Amino acid sequence: MKKNIQKELIKLIDQGLVGLNADSNILDDLYLDLPTQERFGDLSTNIALRLSKTLKKSSRQIADLIIEKLKRDILRSSLKDYISEIKAEGAGFINFYFSERYFFEALKDIIDNQKEALKSNTGKSSSVLIEFVSANPTGSLSVAHARQAVVGDCLANILDFLGFKVSKEYYLNDEGNQINILGKSTQLRLMELKGDKVDFPQDYYQGDYIYDIAKEAEQRKIKDEELGDFAANYILSIIKKELDDFRVKFDCWYSQKELTKSGKIEKAFEFLKKKGFLYEQDGALWFKSTAFGDDKDRVVIKSDGTYTYLAPDIAYHDDKYKRGFKWLINLWGPDHHGYISRLKASVAALGRDPASLSVIIVQLATISRGGKPAQMSTRRGEYITLREVLDEVGCDAARFFFLMRRTSSHLDFDLDIAKKQTAENPVYYVQYAYARISSILRNSQVKLNKDVDLSLLKEKEELNLIRKLLQFTYIMNICLSTQDPYMLTVYLQELAESFHKFYDLHRVLSDNLALTQARLALIEGTRIVIATGLELAGVLLPEQM
RNA sequence: GCGCCUGUAGCGCAACGGAUAGCGCACUAGCCUCCGAAGCUAGUGGUGCAGGUUCAAUUCCUGCCAGGCGCACCA
Numbered sequence: 001m002k003k004n005i006q007k008e009l010i011k012l013i014d015q016g017l018v019g020l021n022a023d024s025n026i027l028d029d030l031y032l033d034l035p036t037q038e039r040f041g042d043l044s045t046n047i048a049l050r051l052s053k054t055l056k057k058s059s060r061q062i063a064d065l066i067i068e069k070l071k072r073d074i075l076r077s078s079l080k081d082y083i084s085e086i087k088a089e090g091a092g093f094i095n096f097y098f099s100e101r102y103f104f105e106a107l108k109d110i111i112d113n114q115k116e117a118l119k120s121n122t123g124k125s126s127s128v129l130i131e132f133v134s135a136n137p138t139g140s141l142s143v144a145h146a147r148q149a150v151v152g153d154c155l156a157n158i159l160d161f162l163g164f165k166v167s168k169e170y171y172l173n174d175e176g177n178q179i180n181i182l183g184k185s186t187q188l189r190l191m192e193l194k195g196d197k198v199d200f201p202q203d204y205y206q207g208d209y210i211y212d213i214a215k216e217a218e219q220r221k222i223k224d225e226e227l228g229d230f231a232a233n234y235i236l237s238i239i240k241k242e243l244d245d246f247r248v249k250f251d252c253w254y255s256q257k258e259l260t261k262s263g264k265i266e267k268a269f270e271f272l273k274k275k276g277f278l279y280e281q282d283g284a285l286w287f288k289s290t291a292f293g294d295d296k297d298r299v300v301i302k303s304d305g306t307y308t309y310l311a312p313d314i315a316y317h318d319d320k321y322k323r324g325f326k327w328l329i330n331l332w333g334p335d336h337h338g339y340i341s342r343l344k345a346s347v348a349a350l351g352r353d354p355a356s357l358s359v360i361i362v363q364l365a366t367i368s369r370g371g372k373p374a375q376m377s378t379r380r381g382e383y384i385t386l387r388e389v390l391d392e393v394g395c396d397a398a399r400f401f402f403l404m405r406r407t408s409s410h411l412d413f414d415l416d417i418a419k420k421q422t423a424e425n426p427v428y429y430v431q432y433a434y435a436r437i438s439s440i441l442r443n444s445q446v447k448l449n450k451d452v453d454l455s456l457l458k459e460k461e462e463l464n465l466i467r468k469l470l471q472f473t474y475i476m477n478i479c480l481s482t483q484d485p486y487m488l489t490v491y492l493q494e495l496a497e498s499f500h501k502f503y504d505l506h507r508v509l510s511d512n513l514a515l516t517q518a519r520l521a522l523i524e525g526t527r528i529v530i531a532t533g534l535e536l537a538g539v540l541l542p543e544q545m
Numbered sequence: 546g547c548g549c550c551u552g553u554a555g556c557g558c559a560a561c562g563g564a565u566a567g568c569g570c571a572c573u574a575g576c577c578u579c580c581g582a583a584g585c586u587a588g589u590g591g592u593g594c595a596g597g598u599u600c601a602a603u604u605c606c607u608g609c610c611a612g613g614c615g616c617a618c619c620a
Contacts, residue, residue, distance in 0.1 A: 036560080049563075049600065052600055053599090091563070093564065176619090177620065178619080282618085284618055298618095301618085302618040333615095337616090361550085363614085364550085405558075408550070410614085428583055429584090439581055443580060478561060487561085490560095493559095501584095501585070501586095509580050510580090545581085
């Protein structure tokens with residue numbers, strides 16, 4: 001079984017281009033695409049089109065030249081049984097057609113080795129820290145957090161699948177201004193409950209949940225100065241429950257308070273001071289982020305002696321590297337966009353490669369009811385929460401929905417519509433395919449036989465379905481290179497479509513035993529791929545619906 | 546004013562710079578004596594505007610128009 005058919009092909013194409021006197025920049029950027037349509041084969045390269053100008057020949061001529069040599073080389077290589085045809089098509093694309101033998105061996109590989117067969121040998125094994133959500137413990141999680149939670153969780157799953165050592169982390173902002181305000185908010189609500197007349201400031205936390213916390217605090221006789229921490233812990237337990245119900249689990253909850261206590265901030269500052277990246281001005285301490293491309297220098301210690309948000313963050317990211325992580329991924333909301341350059345600057349100042357820090361901006365998820373946008377202010381407590389979305393559309397639909405759009409694009413959904421569309425949500429389309437397969441396997445008198453003759457699968461829909469199965473690994477690598485899991489949901493819908501089309505035209509269980517066995521193998525392979533994909537998305541696999 | 550994101554069919558969205566721009570909803574016409582009709586088949590209908598780069602632009606660049614979000618010694 002040839003696992004790296006892509007890599008081997010690229011190697012052969014590369015060798016074939018040696019005599020062509022081509023632009024080395026183009027040759028270095030040799031890659032294979034999935035053709036846009038089934039009739040254009042299984043893999044495709046546009047190299048002839050791109051070489052057309054420098055070689056001063058038509059792309060079709062170049063394609064023919066390349067193909068002629070390639071055909072000879074392939075005949076002499078280990079790929080010879082797996083590539084059945086190479087054709088120049090369209091404007092000059094070179095299209096590769098897999099042989100049926102390749103399809104059948106690959107399908108058998110999936111059935112024999114389950115999801116292991118779907119993993120590609122990327123050679124990637126470095127340790128990655130992916131930090132996401134990290135919402136302040138001052139209220140329930142919003143839909144914006146919900147989107148970040150799913151995108152982060154799914155991306156982590158995919159990286160893990162591809163061989164990375166992944167750790168998921170939630171940075172807990174459990175000290176500072178907002179915790180103080182949270183404490184004061186609780187204190188005021190407590191006085192109110194006791195019958196005092198209070199003037200509740202506008203910038204305090206308005207949500208009704210503060211009353212609940214106040215009642216609880218009174219029962220437990222919490223001292224006033226401890227109200228902030230008490231409230232934060234109370235809310236944190238709510239957040240953890242929300243994430244748990246959303247099937248998002250973190251490996252580490254990293255406390256800012258602990259970070260401050262540890263003295264790591266001072267140590268990082270000492271280092272920066274030695275390097276000359278810190279200076280005093282107007283009574284404040286500034287980080288010279290402009291030395292690393294930031295627009296302006298940033299304050300790290302305010303003139304009142306307290307830290308800005310950046311200070312612990314510098315130490316936090318330094319600590320991430322010191323814990324041995326080679327690649328840091330942060331998922332942030334769009335409001336933090338302007339913050340990227342200063343954090344990258346600090347990473348560079350601490351002697352790390354800023355390219356090893358990937359900041360992914362998860363664009364806003366806004367929610368509306370009946371076309372009217374809902375407000376999203378944590379302090380006012382009027383926003384739509386993750387909990388409400390979970391209650392209304394369910395975990396599977398919510399997770400899939402949040403993954404369905406490119407992470408860098410806005411996501412807007414009307415709760416009324418989302419509820420209405422629940423039965424039509426694409427997640428059901430995919431789950432339905434899984435349930436149908438399960439149902440057939442359950443009802444079948446014939447057992448799955450590993451020595452089945454797969455070459456009986458000759459129908460167009462059967463081969464298309466296998467073809468689709470083989471694209472899974474390719475899709476995983478797209479998710480990696482784009483650092484965005486959304487392509488997985490697109491793929492799963494296409495895979496489900498291929499299955500439904502096959503199912504509709506051809507019976508799996510029939511009087512023909514050999515064919516029944518072959519088709520059972522085909523749907524078992526499909527089941528494995530759908531299961532693998534849905535698991536990565538964190539969506540359940542229903543045997544029945 | 547500056548920055549980020551987005552303008553694709555009536556609505557919601559796809560298309561890692563490629564081939565005849567796809568899919569769902571809605572609408573129209575079909576398909577269950579047969580493994581699940583939450584499915585399948587066919588039809589209607591579209592790239593905001595103006596330039597540029599490229600062999601090739603929905604995609605990249607510039608300007609304009611429209612919408613969303615953000616621009617602290619807050620976190």
